[in-house]
Amino acid sequence: xxxxxFDTSLGPIALGEEEGAITRLWLPGQPTPRLxxxxxxxxxxxxxxxxxxxxxxxxxxxxxxxxRGTPFQRRVWQALEAIPYGQTRTYAQxxxxxxSPRGFRAVGMANHxxxxxxxxxxxxxxxxxxxLTGYAGGLELKKALLDLEGADLTEK
Numbered sequence: 001x002x003x004x005x006f007d008t009s010l011g012p013i014a015l016g017e018e019e020g021a022i023t024r025l026w027l028p029g030q031p032t033p034r035l036x037x038x039x040x041x042x043x044x045x046x047x048x049x050x051x052x053x054x055x056x057x058x059x060x061x062x063x064x065x066x067x068r069g070t071p072f073q074r075r076v077w078q079a080l081e082a083i084p085y086g087q088t089r090t091y092a093q094x095x096x097x098x099x100s101p102r103g104f105r106a107v108g109m110a111n112h113x114x115x116x117x118x119x120x121x122x123x124x125x126x127x128x129x130x131x132l133t134g135y136a137g138g139l140e141l142k143k144a145l146l147d148l149e150g151a152d153l154t155e156k
Contacts, residue, residue, distance in 0.1 A: 003035040004043035009054050010141060015046045021066035022046050025116045027137035050118065056148060059085040067115045072098070076110035083124040086149040090128050112136065118145065126153065 001023070005014040011028030017040060026032045039047075045063060052058035067077055079097040083089050089097075091104040091111075100106065111122040117136060123145040127133040130153035135142035146153065 001033070001035065002038055002040050002043060003033060004039055004047060005032060005037045006047050008051060010137075010144065013050065015043050015050075017042050017046075018066070021064040022116060022119065023066050023068065025118060027117060027141065029138070030136065046119075053118070054148070061119050063119065065116055065119055067120060069110070069113060069115070072100075072106065073110040073113060076107055077114060077120045080111070080114070080120050080122055080125065083121055086151050088124050088126045088130065088146070088151050088153065091125060091133075092128065094125060108134070121145075124149075124151065 002017040003014060005012060008028075013028060014026040014032045014037075015022060016024030016026075016033075020042065022042065042063070049058055049061050049063060053061070067074065069077065075098045076094060079094050082097075091107045092101075094107045095101055095104040098107070107125075111125055112134065114120050114122045114136075117123065123135060123142045132139050132142055132146075132153070
């Protein structure tokens with residue numbers, strides 16, 4: 001794995017790359033691997049796109065992503081990628097989207113295991129009524145990302 005640690009307006013973030021794709025993003029406060037930070041062209045592009053997003057200059061990412069997970073987790077993560085910038089979905093809506101209407105708890109666990117947050121926007125998933133619920137980087141970070149996007153948190 002290639003690894004790049006860099007500072008952002010949110011705090012230090014790190015990206016991981018394997019076999020020509022982004023495979024991991026570590027949010028501020030999350031422990032990172034004990035690897036030497038090394039800039040590759042893809043990690044440089046990932047850093048640039050993330051910084052542009054955080055500056056409000058980018059809404060979509062143009063990076064090859066390869067999250068590792070179960071088939072169900074990958075279906076959930078694909079559904080997350082379909083949530084437009086500035087919009088939110090509930091866990092129940094994502095469960096419906098992946099043909100598992102009663103699987104909202106499983107959707108929550110897949111969200112929790114998302115290895116590439118922000119790029120795969122699990123921060124756009126909220127509880128019923130628009131309530132902010134769990135996020136690997138903490139609810140304050142989730143709210144900051146949703147505020148950056150101008151997301152409406154009124155009842156779904």
